Amino acid sequence: METVSTDVVIVGAGGAGLRAAIALAETAPKLRVALISKVYPMRSHTCAAEGGAAGVIKPDDSFDFHFHDTVGGGDWLSDQDCVEYFIHEAPRELLQLEHWGCPWNREADGSVAVRPFGGMKKQRTWFAADKSGFHILHTLFQTSLQFPSITRFDEYFGLDLLMHDGRCRGLTAMEMRSGELRQFHAKAVIIAGGGAGRMFPFSTNGAIKTGDGMAMAYRAGAPLKDMEFVQYHPTGLPNTGSLLTEACRGEGGILTNKHGRRYLQDYGMGPETPVGQPQLKTMELGPRDRLSQAYWHELQKGNTVSTPWGECVLLDMRHLGAKKIRERLPLVHELAESYLGVDIIKDPVPIRPVVHYMMGGISTNTAAATPLPGLFAAGECACVSLNGANRLGSNSLVELLVFGRRAALSAIEYIHDLSPTNTSPLEAAADATRQRVEALHRRDDGNESMSGLRREMMDTMEKNVGIYRTEAGLQEGVNKIHELRERYTRVKLTDKSRVFNTDLFQILELGSMLDCAEAVTVGALARRESRGAHQRLDYVERDDTNFLRHTMVYRQDAELPRVDYLDVVITRSPPGVRDYSGDKR
């Protein structure tokens, strides 16, 4: 197996991975950076983010407001020292992107424009039409091209971390076009591998979001934190699951049921605001968890609209007018038109909640460090505890930047103090990967199909770990996912070729998703309370006495994972009531 010796390996070349790579190249240009990804950087799912990125910049806004919006939005499960660090770094990072050429929308005087977003008390979302993530990703990718210390390994599929003496010293990966294995020996590893939304059947996530980075760390002994918190975005296209950005509502779009009623007022987010005059932090600008839960209640009451694509509510943007829609929501206009045949200028568009984002991930602290020395993580794959139990829209794009950079700075510090060690034990560790892949190729008695197991996993997650959960349902989910993990050991590789073998990659991805799914189900079963995106029909209240703490899930090979807890860091905002009545009470 060929060896690549480098200083830092980054797994994942989306927003967080690219930001980390650039920070390394700028701050420590002598360190060699290997940036590996299973896709070319421009394909990373950051490109699909639409609405924008939050950072305090306008005179009527303040760090305090952003702090309290984030902590309350997260139902007090955010670590407040982390939120503090984040809100102060956010505007710097967004300005940095501006200097790198990101085409942010502008005010008439040339300053950066901001738009309203859900759960935010002030307008603070920087945006580039409704392709903000796309522009952030391409700006970072293009900027990264000027740094000679960054070597990209595009379409290398990351496999296993290489551990020695308890430290992370690199990883193994497969060059996808040749099928050959490589070992990367490094002083530090940063995982920026994205989320795992594809474990659900109906998701805004691209096909590549299979939790490989999370699973890689989890298998190496790092805990996954707060995995039970899965965000449903309230407005997805009902057939493809494509996201219709929260900016639809930020710009003034309204949600109605089959009676034409703006039903959000019936769920603690009223009273009704005038149509076309969105008010911050109330009605359609409430937080995502509350909006998705309100849909579920409307479904139970029979207030939804039956469509060929299932039960929906309506997102009505007609009153915004053609000009504003074309200027500020061109992608939404195009998506609804081509995939659903609805012209949002003329008609309301049917929508329903769709799995969007994992609040949980590899446990990291505010320095983006995992509990494993030498291993850092950033972006959706990490749980730095910024988002708590429910992420606010437009915080995640900034999270990529702030903690991508932080991971790089932490890695530099770590390497500085590291004493040299010999690399021969790594060779032996890498051999375990070779055996794992070869076993898949050699197995002739495999009798489980990849697509069959994947279907069962998705159906289980949808049925038992959805917007509302119960003890019995979750127990069934835990049992089923555990069973699927066992059956996965007999999965059949049909395609035995070396070159670009997507049958093999999908099997590896399924393994990652099953690991992540197990952490989600086990964490959800253990959390007997309702908080943010984790809602239990049998424990309807938030329980700060027993559950104001993070779930930490540790992998055990054939056994169910071990669940532990970690206290939430509270500095200046004691748990309180989430009020989305728009200060009207």
Place this chain on the structure above:
Amino acid sequence: MNAPFPPPPSQEGGDGGSQAMPAPYHDGLPSGRPSGKTMKERLVQLEVLRYNPDTDTEAHFQRYEVMCQEEWVVLDALNKVKESIDPTLNYRWSCHMAVCGSCGMMINGEPKLSCHSFLRDYEGVIRVEPLTHFPVERDLVTAPDDFMEKLKRVKPYVITKQKKPIEAGEYKQTPAQLMKFRQYSMCINCMLCYAACPEYGLTPHFVGPAALTLAHRYNLDSRDEGRRERMEVVATREGVWECTFVGACSEVCPAQVDPASALQQLKIVGSIDWIVEHLLPGGKP
């Protein structure tokens, strides 16, 4: 105190699950559970060019028949083939919303994103081949190395003489200044324009539509001072002067970037630079 919602409906029967949401059935296949109305279905025939360097001396077509919903795209049909008929079929895809640029292929001879090619627009057998003008790795997977190298060569990043500190705040850029280049910043790097460009097919050293357009995008950005550096790559025989203005690039562009117009503007800029440099005394563009 923390539950703003009315009490949940009672849980009777209890099959263990919470009330089911409408759910699609296949991975990556859009299909809400029909309620009342049924979806129109259709048997789709695909003819896919297969090539495996491990076993094949040359490429060959393989025919598949799959039941699809009328509103699906070609990518959905391929996904159904892979899931239910042939796991050895290989292609790239991710976002299913025409923004990641992964799934470019030739569909009935035209460069298209398969996630944005609607079955309703095709009759009869649909022929699917790898993106032309690029070497094939396997099946529909092509090697974009040449494109990646060209992207880098045009220096697609803001170049300034002096670095502005973050503390100095943002560069002011009016909406009019933004609009000058925004269209050219929308390229998703799907490479359809390279597959459509006859010039790139004939002379592979041509820098090509997407990369040149990106150079133009930065040249037009009010924050940038790197035009001169970039023009050393752009205003050359391998650069814009290779373009014969066929305009196929703009026709196939799924992001309405209009590379052809960018290239024509670059030619004008290049000509003016040349005139200033060569014909005006002491001239520097």
